[in-house]
Structures are given as structure tokens and as C-alpha cells.
Amino acid sequence: MKKRSNEEWLNELRARGPEQEDALANLHAIILRGLPFALSKWLSPSDPHFTPFTEEVAQDTLLRVLDKMDTFEGRSQFTTWVHKIAVRIALTELRRLRWKDVSLDNMIDSEESYLPPHLMADSTPGPESSTEQSDLLAHVQRLISEELTDKQRQAMIAINIEGMPIEEVARKMNMKRNALYKLMHDARLRLKRRMALEGMTPEDVLSAFE
Amino acid sequence: MIDLIERAKRWLLGKPESEIEAGSTKMLKKLMKAVEQTQEVEYDCAEVYDLLDQYVDMVNSKKDATQLMPLVRHHLDMCPDCREEYEALMNVLENQPAAG
Numbered sequence: 001m002k003k004r005s006n007e008e009w010l011n012e013l014r015a016r017g018p019e020q021e022d023a024l025a026n027l028h029a030i031i032l033r034g035l036p037f038a039l040s041k042w043l044s045p046s047d048p049h050f051t052p053f054t055e056e057v058a059q060d061t062l063l064r065v066l067d068k069m070d071t072f073e074g075r076s077q078f079t080t081w082v083h084k085i086a087v088r089i090a091l092t093e094l095r096r097l098r099w100k101d102v103s104l105d106n107m108i109d110s111e112e113s114y115l116p117p118h119l120m121a122d123s124t125p126g127p128e129s130s131t132e133q134s135d136l137l138a139h140v141q142r143l144i145s146e147e148l149t150d151k152q153r154q155a156m157i158a159i160n161i162e163g164m165p166i167e168e169v170a171r172k173m174n175m176k177r178n179a180l181y182k183l184m185h186d187a188r189l190r191l192k193r194r195m196a197l198e199g200m201t202p203e204d205v206l207s208a209f210e
Numbered sequence: 211m212i213d214l215i216e217r218a219k220r221w222l223l224g225k226p227e228s229e230i231e232a233g234s235t236k237m238l239k240k241l242m243k244a245v246e247q248t249q250e251v252e253y254d255c256a257e258v259y260d261l262l263d264q265y266v267d268m269v270n271s272k273k274d275a276t277q278l279m280p281l282v283r284h285h286l287d288m289c290p291d292c293r294e295e296y297e298a299l300m301n302v303l304e305n306q307p308a309a310g
Contacts, residue, residue: 034302041298076263080303084263087298095291107219133235137221140238145224153222159290160240161218166255166291178256181289188248195245202246209239 001026009078013069024062027082031058034083035090042094057093061086092167099168104158136208139200147194152187155180244288253285258292266296270303 004012004023012023035054036045043050064085072081144153151173158164170180195201217233253261265282268275276283286293 030306034306037301037305038298040301076267080263080267080299083302084259084266084295084299087295087302088259091291091295091298137234137238140241141221141224141234144222156241157219157222160244161215161222161237165294166289177291178254181255185248185252185254185288188245189250191241192245192248202242205242206239206246209235 001029004078006072006074006078010069010072013066027065027079028058028062030079031061031082031086035086038083038087039090039094042091053093054090057086057090060089064089095165095168096171099164102162102164102168104154104169104172107158107162132208136205139198140195140205143191143194143198147190148187152183155184156187159184247284247288249284251281252288253281255285255289255292258282258285258289259295262292262296262299266299266303269300 004026009023009027012019013027014020015023032054035057036050039050039054043053061082065082068085072078148156155169155173158169159166166180166184167177170177173180175183192202215233218237221234221237261279261282265275265279268278286296
């Protein structure tokens with residue numbers, strides 16, 4: 001396979017006929033060569049789904065590259081830019097498949113139904129606890145309930161406790177991933193500012209639990 | 211015994227519970243670390259995606275990408291999805307140095 005500069009890639013992909021076909025075939029091979037490494041934590045090459053999945057990702061990547069080629073600004077290797085697109089396409093689909101049967105409502109509802117009444121009455125502190133720690137937990141809990149919206153708390157549970165990707169939480173909330181990140185940034189900032197107003201820092205809280 | 215995850219959820223939802231429980235303590239620590247690292251201005255996922263190819267090329271060529279693009283590094287520390295994509299991309303570059 002011939003080695004190309006960024007400019008050569010762009011020129012050949014914009015050309016028509018055999019020159020473009022050759023560039024597309026080479027790019028296709030480069031994408032397929034990269035995907036086993038990109039997906040090493042997700043999907044093994046020995047998995048029967050691997051080959052059809054990566055072939056579909058490679059095709060979708062080529063289409064997106066041709067569509068978005070004019071936005072490539074040349075600040076990286078062209079092939080790095082292409083791999084970035086392939087990774088986004090592949091991981092978006094794998095996350096969707098992995099979490100498709102999980103509902104956010106069930107995550108919260110299961111919490112309610114999980115609690116036998118006698119546990120609610122059991123308030124004996126564990127041996128490792130102290131009054132200071134109990135007070136801090138209750139204090140931060142109050143700040144969370146006063147500062148964060150239901151949506152922010154729901155997303156925090158899904159992302160930080162259930163380990164659901166931001167992208168999937170956003171999908172289930174009918175939001176863009178970017179918008180959800182901003183919502184969570186806003187939640188963290190609100191807590192930080194409110195804690196400062198109350199004379200607390202995250203470091204103080206952390207040191208109380210060390 | 212109610213499990214740690216359920217404890218942490220109840221705590222986040224503001225359920226009344228006076229005792230210290232490992233689940234909520236663990237959640238509190240995680241949250242406090244994230245709050246501690248929170249900056250007034252942070253890049254969002256779209257801004258980082260636009261710069262990610264440039265960033266990984268810098269890392270791959272042993273340039274000090276953290277110093278050169280600190281807001282990208284910070285976002286990667288805060289956002290598990292973008293960090294996952296960064297790691298996947300680095301895996302490709304580290305195994306295909308001559309690609310392209």
C-alpha cells in the first residue's frame with residue numbers, strides 16, 4: 001500500500017475513477033487493520049459478530065469520511081482523523097447494544113421496591129462510622145437535594161453508580177451526549193459553589209473519610 | 211442485607227438514613243473527587259472530539275499533550291465516554307505506528 005501525505009489522501013479521495021477507488025480501498029484496509037486494537041476491550045476478533053460488525057463500521061466510516069472531508073483541518077494525520085471517526089461509530093453502536101434493554105426508570109424504581117421496611121428503621125451506625133462522618137454525609141445529601149434537579153440526580157445515579165455511558169443516558173433522556181455532559185458539569189459546579197458558601201470544600205469532606 | 215449500590219442510590223435520592231454505610235460513603239468520595247476537579251470552564255464532548263485526533267497524535271509523538279492542551283486532558287479525566295474513545299484510539303496508534 002502506498003504511503004500518502006494528508007494532501008494526497010484528500011486529492012485522491014476527491015478524484016473520480018480508479019484513483020479514488022484505490023484510495024478508498026486502501027483506507028478501508030487501514031480502518032479494518034485498526035479496529036481489532038480499538039475494540040480490544042469490547043469484542044474479540046474470534047467472536048462470530050466481529051467480522052460483520054467491523055465491516056459495517058468500516059463502510060459507515062468511509063461514508064462519513066467522504067461526507068465530512070471538507071471539515072478536516074490537517075492538524076493531525078489524516079488516518080488518525082479517520083480512525084477517530086471509526087472509533088466513534090463502533091463504540092456508539094456497541095454501547096447502544098450493551099444498554100438497549102436497560103431503562104432509567106427501572107433503575108430508580110428498583111431502588112424503591114428493594115427496601116424492606118425494617119431496614120428503614122435500622123439506623124445503628126457501623127463500627128467504622130463517626131458522628132462527624134454521619135453529619136457530613138447528611139449535609140452533602142441535603143446540598144444535593146437542594147441544588148440538583150431530579151434529572152441531574154437521575155443521570156448521576158445512572159453514570160456514577162450503574163456505570164452507564166453518558167451517551168446512553170443521554171439517549172434515554174432524549175438529549176445529546178454533549179448536552180448531558182454540560183448538565184453534569186452544571187451539577188458539579190452548583191455543588192462546588194454551594195459548598196463554598198457553606199464554608200466546606202471537597203477536600204475537607206474527603207479528609208474526614210480517610 | 212441491602213447492597214452497596216442501593217445504599218448509594220438511596221443516599222443520592224435524599225432518602226432519610228442517619229448511619230454511615232459503605233455504599234453512600236463510596237459514592238460521596240467519588241462525587242467529592244469530581245467536584246474537587248471541577249473547573250468553571252470545561253470543554254464539552256463535542257469540543258474534545260474535534261481536537262482528539264490532534265491530541266492523540268501529540269501523545270503518540272511524545273509531545274507533552276497535557277501541557278499543550280490542558281482542557282482536553284481535563285475533559286478526558288472527567289468524561290468516561292471520551293476517555294474510552296481516547297484509549298481506543300491510542301490503542302490503534304500504538305499498534306500501527308506506520309499506518310497512513
